Amino acid sequence: MTFSELVHARRSVRRFDEKYNFDHQAVTRALELTVLSPNSSNMQTWEFYRIKSANKLEAMTKACMGQGAARTASEMVVFVCRPDLWEKRASWNLKQIMKNVKDPANMSKLEKRGQYYYQTVMPLFYGSWPFGLKTLFRKGIALWYTLTGKPIMRWSTKDDIRVVCHKSLGIAAQTFMLSMKNEGYDTCPMEGFDEQWAAKIIDLPKGAEICMIIGCGKGLPEGILSERVRLPMKEVVFEL
Numbered sequence: 001m002t003f004s005e006l007v008h009a010r011r012s013v014r015r016f017d018e019k020y021n022f023d024h025q026a027v028t029r030a031l032e033l034t035v036l037s038p039n040s041s042n043m044q045t046w047e048f049y050r051i052k053s054a055n056k057l058e059a060m061t062k063a064c065m066g067q068g069a070a071r072t073a074s075e076m077v078v079f080v081c082r083p084d085l086w087e088k089r090a091s092w093n094l095k096q097i098m099k100n101v102k103d104p105a106n107m108s109k110l111e112k113r114g115q116y117y118y119q120t121v122m123p124l125f126y127g128s129w130p131f132g133l134k135t136l137f138r139k140g141i142a143l144w145y146t147l148t149g150k151p152i153m154r155w156s157t158k159d160d161i162r163v164v165c166h167k168s169l170g171i172a173a174q175t176f177m178l179s180m181k182n183e184g185y186d187t188c189p190m191e192g193f194d195e196q197w198a199a200k201i202i203d204l205p206k207g208a209e210i211c212m213i214i215g216c217g218k219g220l221p222e223g224i225l226s227e228r229v230r231l232p233m234k235e236v237v238f239e240l
């Protein structure tokens, strides 16, 4: 399939063939492509939990309120945001930069910029101090930029960081779904689930958040509920 054919062929499929001899290696390959997705600052604040065993699939189907796309899935993948791992991820990135530095006493401009980014900028955006003081600090910086008429990224609250993580996960989910289609399988992204139930099944720590659960399998024709319809381009695309 060409890329265009692939995009046209992917649909959210709500019924999978439960008798089909599903190749779980297809999910492995799709996930290998998924992690190549663009993501904020390459922080990779994501995790992917593969639900494969019969008992976990059953439990997760309950968490997904019995939806057909969950109930008939051969495998489900839970796309998880991990903003709480930011320190680990920042130091991993820093390590990748420093690994290639030939002379630490004589770093290039680009190497210095990378070091500053993961050592200083990431903690500024992701970090917290007691009593919400870092949020206040970030709001103060934003206010200063407003007063001086300069642009600045106005991330200041924990929710801003949650949005940052969910954006990257959304892109990853699309890479995954297209990759699965390319493997000859179908998917259905789901946000219709009980977050607390689902988090318990995969034993998520506090601070982690589920972005989407994606049901995977061999789609059945009746799994496509209707013709695909979209708004006219002129209602959603604007040229300036």
Ligand SMILES: Cc1cc2nc3c(=O)[nH]c(=O)nc-3n(C[C@H](O)[C@H](O)[C@H](O)COP(=O)(O)O)c2cc1C
Residues within 6 Å of the ligand: 010, 011, 012, 013, 014, 067, 069, 188, 189, 190, 191, 192, 193, 212, 228
């Ligand atoms: C974030 C997100 C959450 C979704 N949640 C569900 C869901 O819980 N159950 C479901 O059947 N479909 C779900 N969908 C699928 C959408 O309904 C579907 O993508 C939309 O109707 C367009 O159809 P298409 O994917 O076949 O093009 C979700 C899609 C997205 C992107």
